[in-house]
Amino acid sequence: MDLHAFLDDDPRQVWALDRVTGESVYLEDGDAQPMRPRTRSDLRCPYPDCVGAITTVGGEKRHHFRHLTDTTHPGGPESLHHVEAKFMVADWFRRSAGVARVQVESAVAGTDRRADVLVEPLDGRPLAVEVEYKSFTIEAALAKRADYESAGVDCLWLLGHSRVQAWPDESGRVQLPRFAAVLVEDGARVLVANPSTREIGTLGDHANVDARYAGEHTTARISIAPLAQCWHETATANRFIGTPADLRHDATSRELAAQRAAQPPTHRPGFDWPRQQPLPRREGVDEQARRESSKAAAEVDAFEVPEAWKTAIFASCVEGRPNWAVFTWSDITRAVARTGTRAAGPWSSAEFEGVRAWLEVLESDGWIFVVSPKEFAASGKQRPAVQGQLFQTNSVTS
Numbered sequence: 001m002d003l004h005a006f007l008d009d010d011p012r013q014v015w016a017l018d019r020v021t022g023e024s025v026y027l028e029d030g031d032a033q034p035m036r037p038r039t040r041s042d043l044r045c046p047y048p049d050c051v052g053a054i055t056t057v058g059g060e061k062r063h064h065f066r067h068l069t070d071t072t073h074p075g076g077p078e079s080l081h082h083v084e085a086k087f088m089v090a091d092w093f094r095r096s097a098g099v100a101r102v103q104v105e106s107a108v109a110g111t112d113r114r115a116d117v118l119v120e121p122l123d124g125r126p127l128a129v130e131v132e133y134k135s136f137t138i139e140a141a142l143a144k145r146a147d148y149e150s151a152g153v154d155c156l157w158l159l160g161h162s163r164v165q166a167w168p169d170e171s172g173r174v175q176l177p178r179f180a181a182v183l184v185e186d187g188a189r190v191l192v193a194n195p196s197t198r199e200i201g202t203l204g205d206h207a208n209v210d211a212r213y214a215g216e217h218t219t220a221r222i223s224i225a226p227l228a229q230c231w232h233e234t235a236t237a238n239r240f241i242g243t244p245a246d247l248r249h250d251a252t253s254r255e256l257a258a259q260r261a262a263q264p265p266t267h268r269p270g271f272d273w274p275r276q277q278p279l280p281r282r283e284g285v286d287e288q289a290r291r292e293s294s295k296a297a298a299e300v301d302a303f304e305v306p307e308a309w310k311t312a313i314f315a316s317c318v319e320g321r322p323n324w325a326v327f328t329w330s331d332i333t334r335a336v337a338r339t340g341t342r343a344a345g346p347w348s349s350a351e352f353e354g355v356r357a358w359l360e361v362l363e364s365d366g367w368i369f370v371v372s373p374k375e376f377a378a379s380g381k382q383r384p385a386v387q388g389q390l391f392q393t394n395s396v397t398s
């Protein structure tokens with residue numbers, strides 16, 4: 001595949017329509033001579049309302065269709081590619097066995113929109129194909145998507161090849177218009193179309209062409225394939241045109257999912273632990289204890305456990321340790337002392353309660369169990385007597 005050939009904004013006309021059947025006809029490079037008689041007798045320009053007779057032009061350059069008389073179309077080459085892409089994709093969907101009807105420039109029932117191509121499958125929701133060669137605001141793109149969605153119509157976005165630019169560093173990365181990134185992030189299917197070469201570009205991650213592009217950057221890598229190698233996907237609700245790159249993206253997703261499943265949960269202390277309130281105190285404590293307790297609770301709110309502590313405690317007491325390994329408060333305070341972020345001396349009740357609250361988060365997330373020494377002794381496992389609570393690791397987490 002040649003990225004620059006794919007992105008090249010070639011202004012030559014290579015699509016025509018059969019006057020009788022309405023069929024879209026592509027002129028292969030080198031076919032000017034054999035196609036000339038049919039072109040002159042049966043074919044017409046695909047521009048709406050253009051009645052000028054056309055012929056074929058050969059020679060050294062890309063063979064193409066040309067009008068026999070001076071004819072100008074409104075809109076320039078962008079408009080030519082837009083017209084050609086519509087007929088290319090309409091022609092392609094018409095060849096699918098699962099399609100009942102394909103219309104170019106068709107009003108979409110339930111909206112005040114006209115789809116560039118409206119595909120009505122034998123079974124399932126209609127599909128509006130939008131070919132975008134002009135600049136488009138994010139708001140307009142999302143509004144169009146929402147309108148189709150509320151009318152029960154699927155939407156496939158074909159980004160015009162001249163809207164995509166290669167990065168000058170020859171890295172193979174391309175720059176996408178912002179609305180395309182936002183649409184992908186919103187879950188839309190966006191492909192790049194080139195009607196001159198009859199190829200489809202599938203967007204990949206900016207760092208890995210074999211991973212799916214998810215819209216988080218406006219740079220992407222692109223896999224180019226002939227449209228003839230793509231297939232109509234009716235089973236997958238959001239693809240519509242399946243491409244060879246999709247199969248590689250699927251494989252990458254499966255590998256990543258398998259890797260994730262083999263690893264502990266991705267969240268680590270110090271990143272996104274939700275802060276939880278300490279558990280309610282036991283009932284029956286006297287007035288003095290209750291006052292101290294509420295004072296401690298107030299201090300807990302004021303004390304944020306430093307991220308360095310969480311990371312150190314997790315690394316030395318929980319992560320990678322065997323299931324049912326036991327650790328105690330002295331293991332925790334030693335781990336914190338080793339971080340060098342705390343002055344020596346006894347822990348304040350605020351520090352104690354803060355860490356305890358965070359340990360309860362670990363417990364609620366399934367990392368550890370908090371057990372009392374009495375319960376532990378009853379379990380029959382040997383353990384020297386210690387003060388306070390014990391903590392058991394529970395490596396069997398989701």
Ligand SMILES: [Zn+2]
Binds near residue numbers: 045047051
């Ligand atoms: Zn014309």
